Amino acid sequence: MDTRQHHDSPTSIRVEPASRVLAAAGVTALRAPSIWNTQPWHWRIEHDTAQLRADRSRQLRSIDPDGRLLTISCGVALHHADVALRAAGTAAVIDRLPDGDDPDLLAVLRYAGRVEWSPTAQRLRRAIAARRSDRRPFADEPVPEHKVDRLRDAAHRAGADLHIVRPQDLTTLTVAAGHASAAERTDPQYRAELATWTGTRLEGGEGVPLDTVAPVGARPVPIRDFTGADPGPSIYSGIDVMDRNARYGVIVTDVDEPAGWLVAGEALSAVLLTATAEGLATSAMSDLVENSAARVMLRRMLGNVGHPAIGVRIGVPGHGAAPPQAPRRPAKDAVEVVVDPDEPLQGP
Ligand SMILES: Cc1cc2nc3c(=O)[nH]c(=O)nc-3n(C[C@H](O)[C@H](O)[C@H](O)COP(=O)(O)O)c2cc1C
Numbered sequence: 001m002d003t004r005q006h007h008d009s010p011t012s013i014r015v016e017p018a019s020r021v022l023a024a025a026g027v028t029a030l031r032a033p034s035i036w037n038t039q040p041w042h043w044r045i046e047h048d049t050a051q052l053r054a055d056r057s058r059q060l061r062s063i064d065p066d067g068r069l070l071t072i073s074c075g076v077a078l079h080h081a082d083v084a085l086r087a088a089g090t091a092a093v094i095d096r097l098p099d100g101d102d103p104d105l106l107a108v109l110r111y112a113g114r115v116e117w118s119p120t121a122q123r124l125r126r127a128i129a130a131r132r133s134d135r136r137p138f139a140d141e142p143v144p145e146h147k148v149d150r151l152r153d154a155a156h157r158a159g160a161d162l163h164i165v166r167p168q169d170l171t172t173l174t175v176a177a178g179h180a181s182a183a184e185r186t187d188p189q190y191r192a193e194l195a196t197w198t199g200t201r202l203e204g205g206e207g208v209p210l211d212t213v214a215p216v217g218a219r220p221v222p223i224r225d226f227t228g229a230d231p232g233p234s235i236y237s238g239i240d241v242m243d244r245n246a247r248y249g250v251i252v253t254d255v256d257e258p259a260g261w262l263v264a265g266e267a268l269s270a271v272l273l274t275a276t277a278e279g280l281a282t283s284a285m286s287d288l289v290e291n292s293a294a295r296v297m298l299r300r301m302l303g304n305v306g307h308p309a310i311g312v313r314i315g316v317p318g319h320g321a322a323p324p325q326a327p328r329r330p331a332k333d334a335v336e337v338v339v340d341p342d343e344p345l346q347g348p
Contacts, residue, residue, distance in 0.1 A: 075265015087125035137242030138315025264309030
């Protein structure tokens with residue numbers, strides 16, 4: 001069997017049509033956001049299936065010892081791939097965590113023929129290309145309530161809930177973010193991993209470029225400080241508070257285990273892409289759930305119903321140019337197409 005790495009142009013390799021469609025979806029899904037832009041996934045396309053595997057060599061040991069954020073990131077990629085397939089008029093049957101003996105095999109997508117053209121899939125497909133994390137202060141305009149409802153619906157359709165945090169609960173988020181940053185700032189492993197993923201990794205098309213991050217500043221809920229500087233106090237009374245009109249959502253799942261984390265990622269993707277399609281800006285906030293004490297606080301805020309998987313900051317984009325897009329690894333490193341020269345070409 002001849003295994004070839006995929007190249008950036010999916011049509012450059014002679015493979016059967018189902019594999020080609022799946023490979024193109026895998027390539028599109030490389031734009032998925034991931035924790036610190038680690039892109040902890042590997043796609044393997046063979047005949048009419050695409051396997052999504054976790055790449056544990058990219059797991060962050062300091063903030064993600066259980067692989068929760070890695071699995072959420074892969075869930076985002078899974079949803080991106082599904083959107084790409086549907087936008088290309090293709091249906092796929094998705095089998096999540098199909099092999100109990102192989103926990104790194106997170107999903108198998110099987111080509112399932114053609115589907116009708118869907119305007120929603122087209123909008124979300126366009127949003128994949130346009131979306132980026134926007135950590136700048138949001139504009140001082142409220143997020144229209146009907147758009148918030150659409151985000152909730154999107155999460156629900158993807159299998160999880162989007163809990164919109166009530167104003168009276170914002171201090172819970174502030175304290176949760178404070179817990180994480182206080183613990184992480186003094187953790188040498190965290191500082192070393194942060195330095196790697198905001199520095200040396202960038203040349204390979206991965207990691208968080210500093211021109212995509214924004215000053216923490218005075219915000220009701222502080223954002224993660226990628227610069228490693230001291231964020232200062234997290235409760236403010238001054239007039240220059242940014243993000244006053246931000247909304248905060250928490251993706252909530254039924255179970256706190258890999259199956260739930262994968263679905264959380266799919267729902268996060270649905271929320272982020274829908275927000276982009278609605279002209280909203282977003283950034284994910286996993287610091288809210290990286291610390292077990294913070295997770296307990298968030299869970300209490302949810303009335304002990306469901307499990308908080310990840311936070312998301314939502315708002316009307318600030319003025320000025322949008323932040324640059326973070327780079328991605330080349331497709332040949334993350335999407336592999338298996339070619340069997342003895343098999344006759346088959347498929348759609
Ligand atoms: C599971 C997960 C956790 C993330 N956590 C944070 C976070 O705590 N703070 C933050 O600013 N961005 C966070 N992000 C956003 C990533 O840093 C971002 O997606 C990545 O750097 C790629 O950039 P892009 O979103 O602009 O494509 C997270 C994304 C994912 C999927």
